[in-house]
Amino acid sequence: MDIGFVGLGNMGAAMAANLIAAGHTVTAYNRSHDKVEALEGARPARTVADACTGEVVVSMLADDHAVEAVTFGADGILAALPRSAVHVSCSTISVALAERLTVAHAEAGQQFAAAPVFGRPEAARAAKLFVVAAAEPEVLRTIEPILDAVGQRTFVVGSEPKAANLVKLSGNFLIASVIETLGEAMALVSKAGVDKEQYLEILTSTLFGAPVYQTYGGLVAREEFEPAGFAATLGLKDIRLVLEAGEELRVPLPVASLLRDRFLTLLATGGGELDWSAMGALASWEAGGAGPIR
Amino acid sequence: MDIGFVGLGNMGAAMAANLIAAGHTVTAYNRSHDKVEALEGARPARTVADACTGEVVVSMLADDHAVEAVTFGADGILAALPRSAVHVSCSTISVALAERLTVAHAEAGQQFAAAPVFGRPEAARAAKLFVVAAAEPEVLRTIEPILDAVGQRTFVVGSEPKAANLVKLSGNFLIASVIETLGEAMALVSKAGVDKEQYLEILTSTLFGAPVYQTYGGLVAREEFEPAGFAATLGLKDIRLVLEAGEELRVPLPVASLLRDRFLTLLATGGGELDWSAMGALASWEAGGAGPIR
Amino acid sequence: MDIGFVGLGNMGAAMAANLIAAGHTVTAYNRSHDKVEALEGARPARTVADACTGEVVVSMLADDHAVEAVTFGADGILAALPRSAVHVSCSTISVALAERLTVAHAEAGQQFAAAPVFGRPEAARAAKLFVVAAAEPEVLRTIEPILDAVGQRTFVVGSEPKAANLVKLSGNFLIASVIETLGEAMALVSKAGVDKEQYLEILTSTLFGAPVYQTYGGLVAREEFEPAGFAATLGLKDIRLVLEAGEELRVPLPVASLLRDRFLTLLATGGGELDWSAMGALASWEAGGAGPIR
Amino acid sequence: MDIGFVGLGNMGAAMAANLIAAGHTVTAYNRSHDKVEALEGARPARTVADACTGEVVVSMLADDHAVEAVTFGADGILAALPRSAVHVSCSTISVALAERLTVAHAEAGQQFAAAPVFGRPEAARAAKLFVVAAAEPEVLRTIEPILDAVGQRTFVVGSEPKAANLVKLSGNFLIASVIETLGEAMALVSKAGVDKEQYLEILTSTLFGAPVYQTYGGLVAREEFEPAGFAATLGLKDIRLVLEAGEELRVPLPVASLLRDRFLTLLATGGGELDWSAMGALASWEAGGAGPIR
Known part of the structure; x- marks a missing residue:
């Protein structure tokens, strides 16, 4: 063609x-x-x-x-x-x-x-x-x-074309949710001495054996945020679009709201060009650890 | 033995x-x-x-x-x-x-x-x-x-035995996070006319092909909250234990905090004996839909 | 002139x-x-x-x-x-x-x-x-x-004119915050049997003796949401504008994010034309009470 | 006597x-x-x-x-x-x-x-x-x-004695809410060039003329967190007690949940002995500013 x-x-x-x-x-x-x-x-x-x-x-x-x-x-x-x-x-x-x-x-x-x-x-x-x-x-x-x-x-x-865009945006919301929740869980268990990569292996061997956990979990566990496969600024954009779609349809999305604030923190502290998985290091930063920006 | x-x-x-x-x-x-x-x-x-x-x-x-x-x-x-x-x-x-x-x-x-x-x-x-x-x-x-x-x-x-308990609790936190985020995403796309079960198929065929999405996504999509495999009251208990562990270790867990409030809402409105996946219907309830309790 | x-x-x-x-x-x-x-x-x-x-x-x-x-x-x-x-x-x-x-x-x-x-x-x-x-x-x-x-x-x-608009918007954010937090506090104490109007009197006689508590606290305590002095739809608009300003300036505003979701819930469940203080009844609704919409 | x-x-x-x-x-x-x-x-x-x-x-x-x-x-x-x-x-x-x-x-x-x-x-x-x-x-x-x-x-x-304790705890929740929301509002307007003390004067001259805004607003505006009138560790304790009371009574308190995470962040990053008003500097920290700990 x-x-x-x-x-x-x-x-x-x-x-x-x-x-x-x-x-x-x-x-x-x-x-x-x-x-x-x-x-x-x-x-x-x-x-x-x-x-x-x-x-x-x-x-x-x-x-x-x-x-x-x-x-x-x-x-x-x-x-x-x-x-x-x-x-x-x-x-x-x-x-x-x-x-x-x-x-x-x-x-x-x-x-x-x-x-x-x-x-x-x-x-x-x-x-x-x-x-x-x-x-x-x-x-x-x-x-x-x-x-x-x-x-x-x-x-x-x-x-209707827009349905495809909504599904795509919601998928990015779910990916970002996985980054955030893995970031929180890893901040928790690693502060108690559990190895983050072993922890991820447990997750992906059991109920969480999906590419989204393997890929993003690996990036978060290894704190490997450069080069960016998908920059944090784009992550923020997509969450904003999800929230706008939710506002238009009158659907509150509390986790998406939280992700928006997380991305803003990442951008405000200098991490806009990092991979969006860098958001997964913010929980550790708040817990007194290193954070995405060295 | x-x-x-x-x-x-x-x-x-x-x-x-x-x-x-x-x-x-x-x-x-x-x-x-x-x-x-x-x-x-x-x-x-x-x-x-x-x-x-x-x-x-x-x-x-x-x-x-x-x-x-x-x-x-x-x-x-x-x-x-x-x-x-x-x-x-x-x-x-x-x-x-x-x-x-x-x-x-x-x-x-x-x-x-x-x-x-x-x-x-x-x-x-x-x-x-x-x-x-x-x-x-x-x-x-x-x-x-x-x-x-x-x-x-x-x-x-x-x-140290307690490490196993922390990993287990954090795993339940991640499961509850999947229930909540799928509940939000499904509330959003279904209000735009996308079929929830087809949506779940897209997710599980692509990046989200893990048992946790299949099992809990299916329950949320079909609104199948009885009989309870794991009651909402137990879900609340586990999230409370995760938060207590986080407090002891000084790790803020914002999504876990949100889940705690979700479970409390579910219990306060009569859903304590439903399966914990019923939490996934709260986003739809807030969006003007039916909610977990008929 | x-x-x-x-x-x-x-x-x-x-x-x-x-x-x-x-x-x-x-x-x-x-x-x-x-x-x-x-x-x-x-x-x-x-x-x-x-x-x-x-x-x-x-x-x-x-x-x-x-x-x-x-x-x-x-x-x-x-x-x-x-x-x-x-x-x-x-x-x-x-x-x-x-x-x-x-x-x-x-x-x-x-x-x-x-x-x-x-x-x-x-x-x-x-x-x-x-x-x-x-x-x-x-x-x-x-x-x-x-x-x-x-x-x-x-x-x-x-x-610069826009500074005045930002101050005004941030003020409306603070008013909405008072509505929400009073709504939460009243849901809590009233479920324990404390009278909401007496509770408000304690607050306004002590540290909280400001018009914002008297006015909005009274509306929330008496569940007096009609006629609307300022409709919930306008409240949502202002919170959206605050969040947009925050995004432009890279300032995460987690309470504002929560308020946005609250207003969306209020609108999605039929309360868009009520006074924005009706948001203060959502905590009670989640706690199993009546909610803003009868 | x-x-x-x-x-x-x-x-x-x-x-x-x-x-x-x-x-x-x-x-x-x-x-x-x-x-x-x-x-x-x-x-x-x-x-x-x-x-x-x-x-x-x-x-x-x-x-x-x-x-x-x-x-x-x-x-x-x-x-x-x-x-x-x-x-x-x-x-x-x-x-x-x-x-x-x-x-x-x-x-x-x-x-x-x-x-x-x-x-x-x-x-x-x-x-x-x-x-x-x-x-x-x-x-x-x-x-x-x-x-x-x-x-x-x-x-x-x-x-019943416990009613007094619940009212007291809920009052501390409301004070902490004022600290947090003022912190967010000041992070926003000050990043746009508005002076924080003038901003506070506008608030307290208009709808927000209560001791809670004057006292805590002043501490946040001047970043005056030592010596502690009431230490952050005690603030965390009270928010925990409010949340426990809410759990017992089945009342979700989303702002209190957020405050708990804020206090944990403050403690995890070294601010446990600062005045609890130091929580009001976290929004500015997330926005790329100095934060409560220098």
């Missing part, structure tokens, strides 16, 4: 490479052009509009602001994309922006699909992402080969 | 049955004698002291109070147990009581081991519990066949 | 009446015109622009959205106000909007002052409001007679 | 001096005898029992443990006090201990009254304490001259 790809960060570059590897023609755009040149097998796009000439354009960007910039600008996706073509948004964006994009593309005679992904850059490189998708059924049929090429499995959660 | 067993609740009866099935001679005591009679193959004990004539006595009771009652009473384990024999405490008790038992048994020339278990009654019946044990090495060697008969794996976390 | 007044709600109507009583010429605008007619001694304005012909226009509206609507619209304050004239914003608006208004009016050659007020409608009618003002010194000199006519005292907190 | 007085700390010494000044005969006991000698006009007691020969004995000690030690010991109040004499407990103790003392003194044919006080050492010296008392009416009549001599006003909250 003839696919445009906008956004070649850690995640996007890996996903675009997998689309190329799967035999698709990929025209790639990134704000700093060197990343475009680094993507082997891609056709370089000098502008967002250059990447909007095929049947589908995929965007994979850091936040609402970046997606708004490439979509609504004078030379943006909305202006350049052909009628009936599809904009697939894989970014973790707000429910509100997903709604706005759905309406805007419909008004322009285009299609919109939300297909946010679960997985860190390693998983993106291995085409092992999990994709949560929502769009009209015929749109989903069109983009199926794309989603298959970047992930190991796709879950369809409805025909 | 000649083993006494004190406490034939849901968990204890299953564990004692597995000891009998493994070929041990089990003399069993329970406050209400009908449970003793229901345990096939056991020798009945009319008093706690009757169960303290062998090399080892195992206690599996609901809380500190019950363990204190059978241990420190006039006719209790401490008074009746032969010198050099071992008291294995499998109950989820406080760190403070574990310390007190360690000292008391040592003063009486007896041994003490903490061996709390992870797993619900189904796992106990299937001898699939996970055991977290701490005691002096020679004591652990003595009780190894017992632990092997009731569980699928034993983790040794040190020579 | 020749003053325009935009927004004749409970607060605005009382403030405008006091300006008239102080001898000023007031040209008043309100979205529903009947409130303009009800204001004795005012010149009626049919449009926002009609109210922008004097030296000063005062706006007193419910939220950011309303202030944006009357300011940035085609026929709005920004377009209609003469050069050098002053827009005095008494509304409780966000720090971000205060910044935006400061810039916009400066670019249009106009002046902007923030002068949010403390006090409920009774205080507004009695010209007993407290005004927190921030603007350039010469602007403050211009508007001094206006502020004197509506309040009993003015506090100047700097030359 | 012939009064025994047990406990000559900052508070007790001042109260005993006021009893002497009011013309009572005071036989005083303190664990370290030098404080007894420093109390002018008192008869020295070498043992607790020596202080229990009159109609009334007053105890004013730091915590439950100290009250238990002087009451239940071999040579304690319970053993030494004449039948019909009254034990007046002014200490801030748990509801549970108040119940236990009520029962124990009744069984010994003695009387028990709870009369905890509000006020810092300055107020105790000036006989300006507020007393919250609960006991049987005839007991209250007996001790009225004592309460009048130490305080400016007595509030009677019932005939």
Whole structure:
């Protein structure tokens, strides 16, 4: 398929490479052009509009602001994309922006699909992402080969795109909850002399044998917060979006509120560029230990 | 081995049955004698002291109070147990009581081991519990066949018994955290129209594929809070013990604090006898939904 | 002075009446015109622009959205106000909007002052409001007679208007904190049989003898949540604005986070139109009592 | 009246001096005898029992443990006090201990009254304490001259002594809430450049004009945490007792939970001996500022 790809960060570059590897023609755009040149097998796009000439354009960007910039600008996706073509948004964006994009593309005679992904850059490189998708059924049929090429499995959660974004955001909330609660538990047992890595082994051998505990538990146990797979500033952004969705829907989320304060503390004390798992060191800091920032 | 067993609740009866099935001679005591009679193959004990004539006595009771009652009473384990024999405490008790038992048994020339278990009654019946044990090495060697008969794996976390209790308590804290955070996430996505069981499938197929999410997520998604595998009153007790351990060690545990308030709400509104997973329905209640109590 | 007044709600109507009583010429605008007619001694304005012909226009509206609507619209304050004239914003608006208004009016050659007020409608009618003002010194000199006519005292907190808005928002945070903490304390002592009104008398006779305890404590003790002096929906709005300011400044505010969840619970369970003091009944509801909604 | 007085700390010494000044005969006991000698006009007691020969004995000690030690010991109040004499407990103790003392003194044919006080050492010296008392009416009549001599006003909250202790504890919860919320508000506005002392003046001139805001707000604004009028360790103790009372009565207290974590952080990071108002510096610490410990 003839696919445009906008956004070649850690995640996007890996996903675009997998689309190329799967035999698709990929025209790639990134704000700093060197990343475009680094993507082997891609056709370089000098502008967002250059990447909007095929049947589908995929965007994979850091936040609402970046997606708004490439979509609504004078030379943006909305202006350049052909009628009936599809904009697939894989970014973790707000429910509100997903709604706005759905309406805007419909008004322009285009299609919109939300297909946010679960997985860190390693998983993106291995085409092992999990994709949560929502769009009209015929749109989903069109983009199926794309989603298959970047992930190991796709879950369809409805025909309204925003549902996929809400599921993704709630998943990030659950990951951050695991970081925080492991951080608290490890601060507790380690202050009593139990080894943090052995403790994690007990957890993951018993009831907690899931990748989220293995991955984030390992980072917290080893205090390995650099380089960031996902920066704390992005973690804060996602928790904010979860809280905004909760406010819109009138759903109080007390643990999410606590996570928001934790991320703010991390940022205020200099840890914004650390991996978001650094939040898991705050309980230890409050308990008189070293904390995420040395 | 000649083993006494004190406490034939849901968990204890299953564990004692597995000891009998493994070929041990089990003399069993329970406050209400009908449970003793229901345990096939056991020798009945009319008093706690009757169960303290062998090399080892195992206690599996609901809380500190019950363990204190059978241990420190006039006719209790401490008074009746032969010198050099071992008291294995499998109950989820406080760190403070574990310390007190360690000292008391040592003063009486007896041994003490903490061996709390992870797993619900189904796992106990299937001898699939996970055991977290701490005691002096020679004591652990003595009780190894017992632990092997009731569980699928034993983790040794040190020579001080209380470390095992702290790990167990912290594990229950993490389980309760999963109940709460899943409850919040499900309240959020279901109010947006996403099906709770499909949502759980996405979680458990991706990063959250652990028994704790499957088991408790299923209970929360189906609002299946009766019969209680582990009553909310016991959940509150364990969170209180975690917080007390945290206070002793000077470790603030904000999520545990929140869980304590959640359990209190559940109890105050009539849900004390429900399964502790009923806490996962409070977020939905606050969001205007039905809540755990109909 | 020749003053325009935009927004004749409970607060605005009382403030405008006091300006008239102080001898000023007031040209008043309100979205529903009947409130303009009800204001004795005012010149009626049919449009926002009609109210922008004097030296000063005062706006007193419910939220950011309303202030944006009357300011940035085609026929709005920004377009209609003469050069050098002053827009005095008494509304409780966000720090971000205060910044935006400061810039916009400066670019249009106009002046902007923030002068949010403390006090409920009774205080507004009695010209007993407290005004927190921030603007350039010469602007403050211009508007001094206006502020004197509506309040009993003015506090100047700097030359940047947004500082006044932040102080006002933080004050509402502190009021909401008093409502919540009194609600918790009263739920506790009343469940032990202590009379809530006597309890409040003890508090206000000792260390807590301030209007905030008398006023809100009385409402909570008597469960007197209608009619609303300040609706719960507005309380939520203000707490959200405090949290946004905290996020911008990187200041975690855990009690504010808790208040946000409380207000969401109140709204989700049907209490959005009650007085914000109804939040003080949620602790009692969680404790098994009646709750704000019967 | 012939009064025994047990406990000559900052508070007790001042109260005993006021009893002497009011013309009572005071036989005083303190664990370290030098404080007894420093109390002018008192008869020295070498043992607790020596202080229990009159109609009334007053105890004013730091915590439950100290009250238990002087009451239940071999040579304690319970053993030494004449039948019909009254034990007046002014200490801030748990509801549970108040119940236990009520029962124990009744069984010994003695009387028990709870009369905890509000006020810092300055107020105790000036006989300006507020007393919250609960006991049987005839007991209250007996001790009225004592309460009048130490305080400016007595509030009677019932005939069950524990009600007075609950009111006192809840009052300390409200004070700690003011410290925390002022700490958060000051962290916020001061990071935006508003002066903390001017901010406090605005608050106390408007809705917040109560001693609790003046006293604790001043300490927080000036970061004046030494010498401690009331140490953080005692603050933690009282919040724990409030939470225990809440647990017993099934009343969730989310702000109290947060305060408990705050105090633990303060203690874990070295601030246990600072004044409890030092908790009000933690918000600023989390926001990247200096924190209570330099």
